[in-house]
Amino acid sequence: MTEQPPETQEDDPLVAELQAKLSKLRRREQRNMRQARAHGFLDGVLALLRPGDIVIDCGANIGDVSARLAATGATVIAFEPDPFAFGKLSERLADCANVTMHQQAVSTEAGSLRLMRASNFDDNPKGGSVKSTLLSGGRGISEDDSIEVEVIDFVAFLRDLLAKSGPVAFVKMDIEGAELALLGEMDKAGLFADIRCLVAETHERKFKDLRSEYRALREAFTEKYSSQHVNLDWI
Numbered sequence: 001m002t003e004q005p006p007e008t009q010e011d012d013p014l015v016a017e018l019q020a021k022l023s024k025l026r027r028r029e030q031r032n033m034r035q036a037r038a039h040g041f042l043d044g045v046l047a048l049l050r051p052g053d054i055v056i057d058c059g060a061n062i063g064d065v066s067a068r069l070a071a072t073g074a075t076v077i078a079f080e081p082d083p084f085a086f087g088k089l090s091e092r093l094a095d096c097a098n099v100t101m102h103q104q105a106v107s108t109e110a111g112s113l114r115l116m117r118a119s120n121f122d123d124n125p126k127g128g129s130v131k132s133t134l135l136s137g138g139r140g141i142s143e144d145d146s147i148e149v150e151v152i153d154f155v156a157f158l159r160d161l162l163a164k165s166g167p168v169a170f171v172k173m174d175i176e177g178a179e180l181a182l183l184g185e186m187d188k189a190g191l192f193a194d195i196r197c198l199v200a201e202t203h204e205r206k207f208k209d210l211r212s213e214y215r216a217l218r219e220a221f222t223e224k225y226s227s228q229h230v231n232l233d234w235i
Contacts, residue, residue, distance in 0.1 A: 051073030052074070052075065055075065077100050079105065116145065116146045117131070117141070170196060173234075179203070180202070
């Protein structure tokens, strides 16, 4: 009779289940820490903003950040392409005279593109709208569920704004993958010299095939900019 090898811890289903649960708890803890740091960073930015400062919210969604920016008296420019989210944003900030809202996506070129929605959008439009993206291949995205949206050339928009109004105090960018190309183009154009602070959420977990490009972007920006100036660790 052939002798069976002894069962190792790796073969034990209970051990494997516990390891999976521990891994999930670690990821949750890391996410909570990132959120705490991001909220603390935003609190610091808000404390320094004054009426007349120009701030831009790219990917404003239903306005959680835009509302806080508006409360400082700063001039807020908010971009949100998803019709559901833009409707909520418009209702929420309708009485804020210092807020201008655009139902547009920001990218490196002007035109129109498909905005693809989360696979659970119909069941949870509020939660799903934060995942809407212009990029194919995203995790949890249904490429069959898409709508046509207007897109602006954000680099050109910024150039014009800076020429007319001077430096921008703050930019928040949460645009579900489109930040990869856009941040690179902003860097090439030298626009960060006239932006006091920018925070961006990067989405390498969502776009597995782009992880090497995200890594290169992070390495390049770490060398060129302080994390207080350009922070790529937004929530």
